[in-house]
Amino acid sequence: xxxxxxxxxxxxxxxxxxxxxxxxxxxxxxxxxxxxxxxxxxxxxxxxxxxxxxxxxxxxxxxxxxxxxxxxxxxxxxxxxxxxxxxxxxxxxxxxxxxxxxxxxxxxxxxxxxxxxxxxxxxxxxxxxxxxxxxxxxxxxxxxxxxxxxxxxxxxxxxxxxxxxxxxxxxxxxxxxxxxxxxxxxxxxxxxxxxxxxxxxxxxxxxxxxxxxxxxxxxxxxxxxxxxxxxxxxxxxxxxxxxxxxxxxxxxxxxxxxxxxxxxxxxxxxxxxxxxxxxxxxxxxxxxxxxxxxxxxxxxxxxxxxxxxxxxxxxxxxxxxxxxxxxxxxxxxxxxxxxxxxxxxxxxxxxxxxxxxxxxxxxxxxxxxxxxxxxxxxxxxxxxxxxxxxxxxxxxxxxxxxxxxxxxxxxxxxx
Amino acid sequence: xxxxxxxxxxxxxxxxxxxxxxxxxxxxxxxxxxxxxxxxxxxxxxxxxxxxxxxxxxxxxxxx
Numbered sequence: 480x481x482x483x484x485x486x487x488x489x490x491x492x493x494x495x496x497x498x499x500x501x502x503x504x505x506x507x508x509x510x511x512x513x514x515x516x517x518x519x520x521x522x523x524x525x526x527x528x529x530x531x532x533x534x535x536x537x538x539x540x541x542x543x544x545x546x547x548x549x550x551x552x553x554x555x556x557x558x559x560x561x562x563x564x565x566x567x568x569x570x571x572x573x574x575x576x577x578x579x580x581x582x583x584x585x586x587x588x589x590x591x592x593x594x595x596x597x598x599x600x601x602x603x604x605x606x607x608x609x610x611x612x613x614x615x616x617x618x619x620x621x622x623x624x625x626x627x628x629x630x631x632x633x634x635x636x637x638x639x640x641x642x643x644x645x646x647x648x649x650x651x652x653x654x655x656x657x658x659x660x661x662x663x664x665x666x667x668x669x670x671x672x673x674x675x676x677x678x679x680x681x682x683x684x685x686x687x688x689x690x691x692x693x694x695x696x697x698x699x700x701x702x703x704x705x706x707x708x709x710x711x712x713x714x715x716x717x718x719x720x721x722x723x724x725x726x727x728x729x730x731x732x733x734x735x736x737x738x739x740x741x742x743x744x745x746x747x748x749x750x751x752x753x754x755x756x757x758x759x760x761x762x763x764x765x766x767x768x769x770x771x772x773x774x775x776x777x778x779x780x781x782x783x784x785x786x787x788x789x790x791x792x793x794x795x796x797x798x799x800x801x802x803x804x805x806x807x808x809x810x811x812x813x814x815x816x817x818x819x820x821x822x823x824x825x826x827x828x829x830x831x832x833x834x835x836x837x838x839x840x841x842x843x844x845x846x847x848x849x850x851x852x853x854x855x856x857x858x859x860x861x862x863x864x865x866x867x868x869x870x871x872x873x874x875x876x877x878x879x880x881x882x883x884x885x886x887x888x889x890x891x892x893x894x
Numbered sequence: 895x896x897x898x899x900x901x902x903x904x905x906x907x908x909x910x911x912x913x914x915x916x917x918x919x920x921x922x923x924x925x926x927x928x929x930x931x932x933x934x935x936x937x938x939x940x941x942x943x944x945x946x947x948x949x950x951x952x953x954x955x956x957x958x
Contacts, residue, residue, distance in 0.1 A: 568946060604902060609921045612905040613912075830910065830935070832942035842904055842944040 485634050486627070487650050487668055495671050496649035496739060507533070507542040507881025514539075514781075514881070515822065518810035522558035526794040532556050532782050532805050533881065544882035546784020546803045549577070553802040556782075560834070562794040563811035566785055566804055567838030570596065573785035573804060575841050588677070591729040593841070599711075600840055606706040606718075607726070610699060611844050616851035622698070623658030624852055627651055628859045636863060636893075640870065643746055643889035647860070648739040651852050656734030660727070661687055661698040671735050677728055684727045688720060699730070730845075737779055738849040740885030742856055745773035747876045747886040748824050749857075750869045755826060760861045769826040770853050771833070776824045778835035779884050781809025808834035809884075864893035896923050900947035907948060910939035923947065 497503070514536050521528055521535055531547060531554045533539035541548070557563045566573045576594030592603040609615065631650055635641040657667040666683055673679035687700050695701035703723045709715050718726070749756040749769060759765045784805045787798045798804065811834050813821035818828070836843035843849070860867055869875060873890035903921030907914075913930030915923050929936070940948040 567944070601902065605921070608903045612903060612917055612921060613908045614905075614917065830938055832906075832910075832938065838944045840902060840945060842906075847905055847909070 485646070486630050486654065486664060489645060491668050491672075492649050493645045495668065496645060503880065503883060505543050506883050507539065507544075508879065508883065510539060510881040511877065511879050512538045513878070515809070515813060518558065518807060519813065519822075521556075522807075522810050522814065525796075526559040526562040527555055527557045527796045527804075529553070529555055529796065532807050536881075539881055542881055544782060544784075546786075546805055549803050553799055554805065555796060555798060555802060556805040556807050557794070558807050558810040559794070560811040560814040560817050563806045563808055563834055564838060565794070566806050567834065567842075570839045570841070572788055572791060574788050575600075575785060577786045577801075588725070588728045588732055591725040593729050602708050603726075604840070604844065606708060607699075607702065607730075607844065610702055611847060613847045616847045619655065619659060619848050620851055620855060623655045624651070624855050627654040627658065628855050632859050632863050639894075640890070640892050643860075643891055644739070644743045644886060645888070647856065648742040648746070648889075650739075651742065651856050652738040652849075653735040655848070655852055656731055659699050660684070660731070661691070661696065661700055670731055674728075674732050674735070677724075680728055680731065681724050684724060685720070688723055688727075700727070703727075733843075733845055734848070736883075738845075738852050740779040740880075740883065741774065741849065742853045743876075743886040743889055744777045744779060744878065744884070745770050745853060746857065746860075746889055747878070748773050748777065750867075750889065750891065751875070752824070753868065755824075756867075759826070763858065763861075765826055766854055766857060766861075767850070768828075768830070770850060770857070771830070772824060772826045772828060774835040775812045775818075775833045776822075777878060777884065778809055778812060778833075779880075780835075780882070781884060782807055782882055783837055806834070808837075864891075866892075866894045868892055895949045895951050896925065897945075897947040897949075898922050900945045902945050902947075904944055906942040906944065907939040910942050911935045915939060 517536055528535055533542050535556055557566055574596050592600050595603060628651060631647050635646050641647065653667050653671050654664065657670055662670060662683065670680060670683055688704060691701045692704045695705055703718055703726055706718050707715050708718060749759060759769050782805055784803050787800055787802045787804060789800050791798050815821050817831065836846040868891060870890040870892050876886040876889045878884055879887055901922045903917060907923050908916060911931040914926055914936050916926050918924045937950065940950050
């Protein structure tokens with residue numbers, strides 16, 4: 480087999496997707512400790528604590544994530560499954576942003592459905608939900624996941640070794656989402672790099688939106704330009720360019736930034752347990768449980784936040800209106816009230832719902848796509864890279880990061 | 895029971911109990927006829943619904 484060129488510039492991928500690199504420093508990418516023992520102690524002490532998760536975690540610094548920094552507001556963090564689940568389920572009391580969304584305003588992630596509430600959120604989410612169901616995962620596979628995965632494995636297979644985070648995991652979600660948008664591969668990393676500068680992303684997306692308005696195709700931007708949404712007073716309108724750009728910013732950020740880390744977490748868990756890896760290799764029906772268990776045990780985003788809309792007494796604390804509640808779902812996913820031996824990675828556990836994709840009306844839109852990417856990606860590695868194993872001479876992968884967690888590097892060998 | 899007004903079409907019920915729930919052409923959950931999954935899987939699907947749009951009904955219930 481001849482060597483094929485990598486789909487993406489490897490050095491640039493490394494810079495954009497290294498958890499310890501500058502790109503992730505603001506949300507705690509350098510955090511190298513295991514926060515779970517401390518979170519377990521906090522969960523035992525009380526369901527809800529005053530303070531942010533990083534204030535409550537020894538060794539953490541003042542990092543930014545959803546619901547942070549928000550100085551001037553009281554902060555609380557929920558640790559038990561029951562408390563976290565209650566926050567997610569009651570979306571009227573626990574809103575997903577401090578302020579209403581300004582639909583007429585500038586395009587931004589905060590002006591997307593991420594921050595909307597109630598019926599407004601329902602109307603906007605319904606526009607794209609049909610493309611994000613478990614059944615629609617087939618469409619995503621056909622549109623971009625399978626080709627992307629095959630091309631990546633074609634490239635690494637003759638080499639006998641790879642660093643799976645950069646050579647494989649990082650590339651799949653960004654190429655999946657840009658592919659479904661109709662953005663060419665050459666521009667995929669430009670989009671990823673520009674996520675910190677929304678006008679630059681819009682520069683890339685705007686010509687596509689204009690083209691799809693002229694001539695719709697079978698892609699996500701075409702779905703958006705053809706969508707009609709009813710306002711509060713019943714008036715139906717097509718989405719404006721600004722509304723579409725906000726949608727695009729949200730979907731591109733969410734689609735390119737999370738799944739690669741969760742895939743690396745899952746691969747690390749399996750590679751560090753050769754017997755479990757072998758079991759999954761031999762019985763592929765164990766792959767989905769292995770992915771679900773990694774989501775429970777080591778979610779890449781272990782915290783999200785909500786804003787309290789009225790004074791309330793909640794699991795033993797008083798939450799004043801305007802305060803921020805941080806949902807320590809990583810801690811909730813290991814609540815011994817719900818799981819036996821919660822700190823063990825055990826793919827044969829009985830299935831129970833987890834909070835890794837959030838909950839309530841804002842539950843991750845892309846969760847079935849993410850699962851499809853991980854199933855397709857890991858299956859291809861197991862099918863096509865015989866005797867896949869960690870490189871015994873390289874530094875073993877470790878889980879790092881605070882508000883965004885993932886594996887450091889995953890050096891592997893294969894025959 | 896499925897509350898169509900609450901259902902958002904997130905598809906978790908279809909994941910946990912694929913032989914009991916499906917989506918109609920409005921991406922709302924509907925019951926398959928006849929439902930096939932183990933009782934535990936159906937209970938998991940009901941618990942997993944992020945909208946609280948699903949409820950179990952006792953088989954002996956007289957309500958339609």
